[in-house]
Structure formats: structure tokens, C-alpha cells
Amino acid sequence: MYRHFTQKRATEYGVTGWVQNTPDGRVEGEIQGEDNQVQKLLQDVNDGPRHAHVTKLEKGAIETEPGEAGFEVRR
Numbered sequence: 001m002y003r004h005f006t007q008k009r010a011t012e013y014g015v016t017g018w019v020q021n022t023p024d025g026r027v028e029g030e031i032q033g034e035d036n037q038v039q040k041l042l043q044d045v046n047d048g049p050r051h052a053h054v055t056k057l058e059k060g061a062i063e064t065e066p067g068e069a070g071f072e073v074r075r
Contacts, residue, residue: 002027003073005049006041010071013037017065020074031071032064 006019006029015033022028031038048054 002049002052005052006045007071007073009041009044013041015041016068016071018072018074030062030065032068 003019003021006027010017010019010031013033015031015037017029017031019027019029031041033041042057042059046054046057
């Protein structure tokens with residue numbers, strides 16, 4: 001549910017990247033786009049969808065991925 005929430009919001013904001021569950025139960029991902037749109041998505045992810053329990057949002061800068069298109073849910 002959380003991954004699909006993130007994908008939906010990312011698509012609305014026009015950012016690219018991916019999101020996936022980790023074996024230890026966390027959710028991780030990468031996003032890139034215009035700073036104000038990335039910040040909006042990070043705020044939404046931090047708040048989480050209804051019924052989600054977000055305990056901590058970690059973020060850091062990484063190199064951009066040239067030619068990346070769309071936002072995907074990885075399995």
C-alpha cells in the first residue's frame with residue numbers, strides 16, 4: 001500500500017525514480033526531479049498514507065540517473 005501511495009504521488013508531482021520493500025520491512029527508494037516537487041513528495045512520504053506508520057524518513061543526496069523516465073514500484 002505504501003509503495004503504491006508513493007508511486008501515485010510521485011507521478012502527480014512529475015518526479016522519477018523507484019520505491020521497494022526491503023527484507024527487513026522497511027521501504028526504500030530514490031527520487032529525482034525539480035527540488036520543490038521532490039520536497040512535496042518527501043513531505044507526503046513522511047506523513048504517509050492513512051493507516052501507515054512512518055517512524056523515520058532518512059534522506060541523502062545521490063547522483064542523478066540520466067534518461068530516467070517514470071516512477072516504478074520494484075519488487
